[in-house]
Amino acid sequence: MSDQVDGRSGRKIVVRLYASIVVLAGVMGFVLGSIRPENLQPELFGFISLPPTPFGVAVYGFITVGVGLGLLLGLVMYVSERVDETTPN
Structure with missing residues (x-):
């Protein structure tokens, strides 16, 4: 079976989602640092x-x-790379 459906790889989508979440965490950290709450260390x-x-x-x-x-x-x-994709019947 092919790893692609409609020209999109599941791995690429997951990696893009991962990168988006990491960037969002950095942006939120910047916003939180701008607010400067007490005891922020x-x-x-x-x-x-x-x-x-x-x-x-x-x-x-x-x-x-x-x-x-x-x-x-x-x-x-x-x-996921090491799990056998076939299941016994």
């Missing part, structure tokens, strides 16, 4: 301190969401 992975500026919080959003979703997406892609 972003730390990557619990030990890398970032400045509580709009760009610092945007970087925090990009990296944390990118790594978290990226690991899950990579795991799903790894498993």
Whole structure:
């Protein structure tokens, strides 16, 4: 069977959705950093301190969401390539 339906690959759609979510997390981080709530101290992975500026919080959003979703997406892609598509009847 073909991996494409109507000229679109499922993998490409998922990767585009992943990229959109990561960009959205960065944009929302920038907005949150612009508001400057009290006690805002972003730390990557619990030990890398970032400045509580709009760009610092945007970087925090990009990296944390990118790594978290990226690991899950990579795991799903790894498993999907190794699972036999035929099921016993």
